[in-house]
Amino acid sequence: MIEVVDVSKTFGDKVVLDGINARFDDSNTSLIIGQSGHGKSVLLKCIVGLIQPDKGKVLYDGRDFISGDDDTKREIRREIGMLFQGNALFDSKDVEGNVMFPLDMLTSMSREEKLERVNFCLKRVGLENVNKRMPSEISGGMQKRVGIARAIVLNPKYLFCDEPNSGLDPLTAIKIDELIGEITDEYKITTIVVTHDMNSVMTIGEYILYIHRGRKLWQGNSQTITDTTSPELQEFIFANRLLRDANNQRAKTS
Template sequence: MIEIKDIRKAFEGRDILLGIDGTFQKGETSLIIGGSGTGKSVLLKCMIGIIKPETGKILYDGRDFHSSDEETRKAIRREMGVLFQGGALFDSKTVEENVRFPLDMLTEMTESDKLERVNFCLQRVGLENAGKRMPSEISGGMKKRVGIARAIVMNPKYLFCDEPNSGLDPLTSVKIDDLIKEITDEYGITTVVITHDMNSVMGIGEYIMFLYKGRKLWEGDNTNITYSNVEELNEFLFANKLLREMRK
């Protein structure tokens, strides 16, 4: 479980996050949604330790990430898996080498154990025959699946996905959503997804946090989001629906 309490962040005197609270449960796919510039990515960066909030706490199963000693922070980081927007693969490395990278950097596993773990993760995301290929030789959807394999290779307790469907066609997006949900359920991971994709919201949003101008204006799940009386959320939903219809 991840708890965030009164998270505030500003850059050059401009408030970005204004006291965000929320709880992300183990074994759930939790989504943070909102338009561009609402603070979604800044909140994610605070949660994974890229930037530090001015105030507030981020608790990983009760451990205060930003106030802990360096050893505790390192331990928490080893329990995180991150799928970056665009996949963030190394172009000069094969698919297998990309997935193995965290094991090379953070473990003392034997080469045979690393290879076994990499092959398992590639098989889990449906890429068991792609290990020797280069990122330039695979599709965008396959790159996202490689990114997921790399994110889970350390057997994380916490999985963060930044716009996992960015640049993908609708059918591939659904497949990526289904894969994230399956892995979350199967391994009991606490999963947090940053997205503006309403198909993801309605498909896998077991907990949804809506941000608007740095504030949390609504939280709930995909069974009650369409019944919201929050005007800003309803406008966001309508704009997404209109955009999907225009793309048909």
């Protein structure tokens, strides 16, 4: 479980996060949603330690990631897997090398053990026999799957996904959502996804945190979100429906 306690962050005169409180449970796919520029990505970066909040706590199973000692922070970092928005694959490494990279950096496993783990993770995301292909030789959806395989190769307790459906067609996006949900449930991971995609919200949103202008405006799940009385969230949902319909129409005519 990850707990965010009264987290705030200011850049200059701009308040980006204002007293955010949330709890992300084990074996749940939790979503942080909101419009661009309203703080959701900054919150994610505070949770994973890329940005230091001005105040507040981030607790990983009770361990303070903000003010904990160096040993505590190193221990938590080893338990984190990250899927970046742009995949962040190394162009100079093949698929096998990309997935193996965390094992090379953080473990003392033998080459045979690393390869066995890489092949297991690639198989789990539906990518067998692509080890020697370069990122430029595979589709965007396959690149996302490689990114997921790399994110889980160290068997993390916590998985973070930053806009995992960015740049994907609707059908591929649904498959990536389903894969994230399956892995979360199968390995009992605490998963947090930053997204603006309402398809993701309705498919895998077991817990949803809506950020508006740096504040937590709503929390709930995919069953309750459409019943919201928040005009800001209603507008967000409506705008996403228009965008989804336009994308679907373009997909049909292309």
